[in-house]
Amino acid sequence: DAGITQSPRHKVTETGTPVTLRCHQTENHRYMYWYRQDPGHGLRLIHYSYGVKDTDKGEVSDGYSVSRSKTEDFLLTLESATSSQTSVYFCAISEPRNEKLFFGSGTQLSVL
Amino acid sequence: AQKVTQAQTEISVVEKEDVTLDCVYETRDTTYYLFWYKQPPSGELVFLIRRNSFDEQNEISGRYSWNFQKSTSSFNFTITASQVVDSAVYFCALSEAGGGETSGSRLTFGEGTQLTVNP
Numbered sequence: 001d002a003g004i005t006q007s008p009r010h011k012v013t014e015t016g017t018p019v020t021l022r023c024h025q026t027e028n029h030r031y032m033y034w035y036r037q038d039p040g041h042g043l044r045l046i047h048y049s050y051g052v053k054d055t056d057k058g059e060v061s062d063g064y065s066v067s068r069s070k071t072e073d074f075l076l077t078l079e080s081a082t083s084s085q086t087s088v089y090f091c092a093i094s095e096p097r098n099e100k101l102f103f104g105s106g107t108q109l110s111v112l
Numbered sequence: 113a114q115k116v117t118q119a120q121t122e123i124s125v126v127e128k129e130d131v132t133l134d135c136v137y138e139t140r141d142t143t144y145y146l147f148w149y150k151q152p153p154s155g156e157l158v159f160l161i162r163r164n165s166f167d168e169q170n171e172i173s174g175r176y177s178w179n180f181q182k183s184t185s186s187f188n189f190t191i192t193a194s195q196v197v198d199s200a201v202y203f204c205a206l207s208e209a210g211g212g213e214t215s216g217s218r219l220t221f222g223e224g225t226q227l228t229v230n231p
Contacts, residue, residue: 031216042116042203042221043157050214058218090157094217098145098209101217103157 002102003027006091012110019078021107023091025071031094032074033058033101034066036087043090049074081111114139116206118222125194126230133189133225135204141165143209146180146187147219151201163187165209194229201226 003026013019023032033048035058045058047066055066063085065077078085088108092101115138125131137146148160161171163180171178175192191198205219 042223100159
């Protein structure tokens with residue numbers, strides 16, 4: 001199994017509060033991704049990173065920001081959480097380009 | 113823009129039946145990659161297969177087989193002699209090869225098909 005750890009695994013928060021989800025990898029892979037999974041939508045790309053301090057937006061990036069200060073960590077921040085951001089969030093890694101993604105176990109986030 | 117459609121939201125079969133999960137994709141790229149992932153009730157995402165657009169050979173892995181047809185933009189997945197352990201959500205996904213080194217493997221997923229295999 002790919003060494004990917006997501007934290008926390010579960011989180012309940014209130015509307016308007018900031019939330020940070022962490023993804024940590026031990027594989028030294030270049031590419032890292034954040035997806036959200038919602039019923040009827042499959043998985044949708046939020047942001048991804050192609051190197052330290054190199055990130056770009058995905059399909060559903062509004063309301064989210066990311067940071068990658070070192071190869072192994074990729075943080076996803078909801079600056080002011082909304083109920084529409086209640087979802088399961090998956091981190092993924094890949095190497096090299098166009099290869100399969102390895103996914104973390106997911107974070108269940110509930111915004112009340 | 114790329115798009116993946118899995119028209120079957122839910123499928124229910126009885127154990128030992130064969131079942132085919134449909135996947136239709138749209139892309140403007142001539143080079144692309146197609147994937148299938150399995151998500152069992154435990155929630156993790158398990159990689160099943162990756163095919164590139166230049167390889168139209170069908171593939172078989174045990175009870176699993178995949179039929180790739182560029183003419184119809186389809187990449188269908190068949191489970192032969194289904195088992196209860198095959199019950200899961202199955203996702204088809206597409207990655208376009210263009211975009212250079214900064215693009216990585218940005219997969220676009222279909223909505224998923226919930227397969228239930230009853231004993």
